[in-house]
Amino acid sequence: xxxxxxxxxxxxxxxxxxxxxxxxxxxxxxxxxxxxxxxxxxxxxxxxxxxxx
Amino acid sequence: xxxxxxxxxxxxxxxxxxxxxxxxxxxxxxxxxxxxxxxxxxxxxxxxxxxxxxxxxxxxxxxxxxxxxxxxxxxxxxxxxxxxxxxxxxxxxxxxxxxxxxxxxxxxxxxxxxxxxxxxxxxxxxxxxxxxxxxxxxxxxxxxxxxxxxxxxxxxxxxxxxxxxxxxxxxxxxxxxxxxxxxxxxxxxxxxxxxxxxxxxxxxxxxxxxxxxxxxxxxxxxxxxxxxxxxxxxxxxxxxxxxxxxxxxxxxxxxxxxxxxxxxxxxxxxxxxxxxxxxxxxxxxxxxxxxxxxxxxxxxxxxxxxxxxxxxxxxxxxxxxxxxxxxxxxxxxxxxxxxxxxxxxxxxxxxxxxxxxxxxxxxxxxxxxxxxxxxxxxxxxxxxxxxxxxxxxxxxxxxxxxxxxxxxxxxxxxxxxxxxxxxxxxxxxxxxxxxxxxxxxxxxxxxxxxxxxxxxxxxxxxxxxxxxxxxxxxxxxxxxxxxxxxxxxxxxxxxxxxxxxxxxxxxxxxxxxxxxxxxxxxxxxxxxxxxxxxxxxxxxxxxxxxxxxxxxxxxxxxxxxxxxxxxxxxxxxxxxxxxxxxxxxxxxxxxxxxxxxxxxxxxxxxxxxxxxxxxxxxxxxxxxxxxxxxxxxxxxxxxxxxxxxxxxxxxxxxxxxxxxxxxxxxxxxxxxxxxxxxxxxxxxxxxxxxxxxxxxxxxxxxxxxxxxxxxxxxxxxxxxxxxxxxxxxxxxxxxxxxxxxxxxxxxxxxxxxxxxxxxxxxxxx
Numbered sequence: 001x002x003x004x005x006x007x008x009x010x011x012x013x014x015x016x017x018x019x020x021x022x023x024x025x026x027x028x029x030x031x032x033x034x035x036x037x038x039x040x041x042x043x044x045x046x047x048x049x050x051x052x053x
Numbered sequence: 054x055x056x057x058x059x060x061x062x063x064x065x066x067x068x069x070x071x072x073x074x075x076x077x078x079x080x081x082x083x084x085x086x087x088x089x090x091x092x093x094x095x096x097x098x099x100x101x102x103x104x105x106x107x108x109x110x111x112x113x114x115x116x117x118x119x120x121x122x123x124x125x126x127x128x129x130x131x132x133x134x135x136x137x138x139x140x141x142x143x144x145x146x147x148x149x150x151x152x153x154x155x156x157x158x159x160x161x162x163x164x165x166x167x168x169x170x171x172x173x174x175x176x177x178x179x180x181x182x183x184x185x186x187x188x189x190x191x192x193x194x195x196x197x198x199x200x201x202x203x204x205x206x207x208x209x210x211x212x213x214x215x216x217x218x219x220x221x222x223x224x225x226x227x228x229x230x231x232x233x234x235x236x237x238x239x240x241x242x243x244x245x246x247x248x249x250x251x252x253x254x255x256x257x258x259x260x261x262x263x264x265x266x267x268x269x270x271x272x273x274x275x276x277x278x279x280x281x282x283x284x285x286x287x288x289x290x291x292x293x294x295x296x297x298x299x300x301x302x303x304x305x306x307x308x309x310x311x312x313x314x315x316x317x318x319x320x321x322x323x324x325x326x327x328x329x330x331x332x333x334x335x336x337x338x339x340x341x342x343x344x345x346x347x348x349x350x351x352x353x354x355x356x357x358x359x360x361x362x363x364x365x366x367x368x369x370x371x372x373x374x375x376x377x378x379x380x381x382x383x384x385x386x387x388x389x390x391x392x393x394x395x396x397x398x399x400x401x402x403x404x405x406x407x408x409x410x411x412x413x414x415x416x417x418x419x420x421x422x423x424x425x426x427x428x429x430x431x432x433x434x435x436x437x438x439x440x441x442x443x444x445x446x447x448x449x450x451x452x453x454x455x456x457x458x459x460x461x462x463x464x465x466x467x468x469x470x471x472x473x474x475x476x477x478x479x480x481x482x483x484x485x486x487x488x489x490x491x492x493x494x495x496x497x498x499x500x501x502x503x504x505x506x507x508x509x510x511x512x513x514x515x516x517x518x519x520x521x522x523x524x525x526x527x528x529x530x531x532x533x534x535x536x537x538x539x540x541x542x543x544x545x546x547x548x549x550x551x552x553x554x555x556x557x558x559x560x561x562x563x564x565x566x567x568x569x570x571x572x573x574x575x576x577x578x579x580x581x582x583x584x585x586x587x588x589x590x591x592x593x594x595x596x597x598x599x600x601x602x603x604x605x606x607x608x609x610x611x612x613x614x615x616x617x618x619x620x621x622x623x624x625x626x627x628x629x630x631x632x633x634x635x636x637x638x639x640x641x642x643x644x645x646x647x648x649x650x651x652x653x654x655x656x657x658x659x660x661x662x663x664x665x666x667x668x669x670x671x672x673x674x675x676x677x678x679x680x681x682x683x684x685x686x687x688x689x690x691x692x693x694x695x696x697x698x699x700x701x702x703x704x705x706x707x708x709x710x711x712x713x714x715x716x717x718x719x720x721x722x723x724x725x726x727x728x729x730x731x732x733x734x735x736x737x738x739x740x741x742x743x744x745x746x747x748x749x750x751x752x753x754x755x756x757x758x759x760x761x762x763x764x765x766x767x768x769x770x771x772x773x774x775x776x777x778x779x780x781x782x783x784x785x786x787x788x789x790x791x792x793x794x795x796x797x798x799x800x801x802x803x804x805x806x807x808x809x810x811x812x813x814x815x816x817x818x
Contacts, residue, residue: 004208008212011189011192012212015185015188016185018185026174026177026181032129032130033128034129036129038105039106039108040105043109
């Protein structure tokens, strides 16, 4: 019973972390160009994330 | 239109802004977004982007242009977004820059360009939250099913409640809202049983948890929400936002005109103040504000809006012009014959708006299903409740439990996924084949067509003329002709310039274009002309030759006239498409704004028997309407401005990516490849999708036939519910995924290989 009081919050916390990370990546436009992202990693230019707008 | 007098002229054509360029500029300006710091963002559709190299080429190439702040190429959407420093910079520079890099661009409408769809973001967030809750509650439920007892079980139930309740409230909002608004209007929709099922399941489980009961349905409530939200999100992706092609047509209208007074002075009057009888001066590059008759001057006029033909027509005194057509080369005066409100353009716009309103009446398959399904579900749940009340003699707790179980098990997860998943998969497959779909219901409509109607120029043909027979002898004369042809932006001259292999002569003097006639120059002291036959004959030695009426003539003063005949290039895959559609039992016809002879020979050459020529936009629309009245459901394939009302009015419509912006907006499908195999493939895919959707419905119903009696008998527990619901949803999704394997037929593949320059990297995919 005691270990549950630790493990359940830990499990939920990790899950929540994943949820938060997904929502953040969604709002920062990381899913706007999935095909392009695969190629951009091969570019030598500096590239600091999607352009605004 | 004169730019340089020197002998080298090939590059000068760029200075001449063609009608298409004007249209592009108009469109880009209208769709620009001004950012807070004064810079302006333009979005362009660039169908040729197909690899990582394209991204680099475009971003570096455009980034070097003056005034460009930021460039972003999007490979998935095949778009380029460019931010310019200020409004003062001409956006045409971007389009020219892209052309130079080898990526011709088309403007994107504002609605298309706006990536931010708040409702979609809201649905995805709700889906993420529901997914999180579903996964965690399911973990706890598995522990309960594995034999957690007493205090541990109660703890698990309470933790589940803690996760599930906020998730149900947040994730359920879209359903609750829609159900409430339906109930307010005293109507039923699918969201009523969903809302009832999810909220009752949560409330009952909470009660059970406090009572220390064995069964809690938190996992069922959250998994239901999760699956339903997936279906709802996909469905939202497949729903087109209201398209307003009619508004764009209205934008072609001039805002006013210069009225010529009695003493020859001009004054600017707004559109509404222009009256019949007034003399209006229209400069080159402007659109006619009202219908009228030419009283002074002559010019080439782009009448694509009326005829769909890209070739400019030469108009002189006494000929009629329509509002919205574009005056290309010379300033002319017209006498207004009708007020702006009654003009040709206003009429076409009205027809278009009416056609778009009419389209909204189509009821989608999923909605028709929902109307039948929800009353059945409510009756089943109520019957079970009443049945158990009688059976147990007033045992409301058990009766309610059974009723809730019925609501949970009948929750239309698989049903909600049946249509959108199939549509999304089909749309992905079509996209890979170069066909963009605007709306999921277009697939449903496409699957039921009985007739296919085609426009000619730009749809069955590529719209670019090709030299059929060139009479000019090779050598010196060809060189002169090539130099003259390079000077003009007329499509026929372009085709001729491309056809002649010898290098262009460079020792030409006084090279200039004569509006409406052709190109003239001095060659070793003798006049040379290339252009309209009657005009070229003026300087030629031979007498009038009336036999050949069409083509491009060339002559040196005192010499014979050489006439080059041109023919339109039929799009690849036309015959295969005709054969394939006919095999499906579709009635095919060609409706064109072009002259009878051209339409007849083209229709015959690709095997379409029925054709009508010389149709105005309104007449095309009338033909489609009369077909609809006869019970036919027509697929309209067209590209021109003159096809737009017909595209909007047809049961379902398709346009090539080279179509006018308005045509592309009005159409349900846009195909980016040159080959017409796209048309038959879209039809084939629609039939396959409709088959898959029907299978999905059957699967969902079979599942209910097994699960509902179990629930009504009170034999359902959370474990069985979870397994049954997930399995049915997975089966439906798996069945839909089979659509990815659709193949385009082989003739289509051959055509594709012979089409040059169209996304070579994708052809293999």
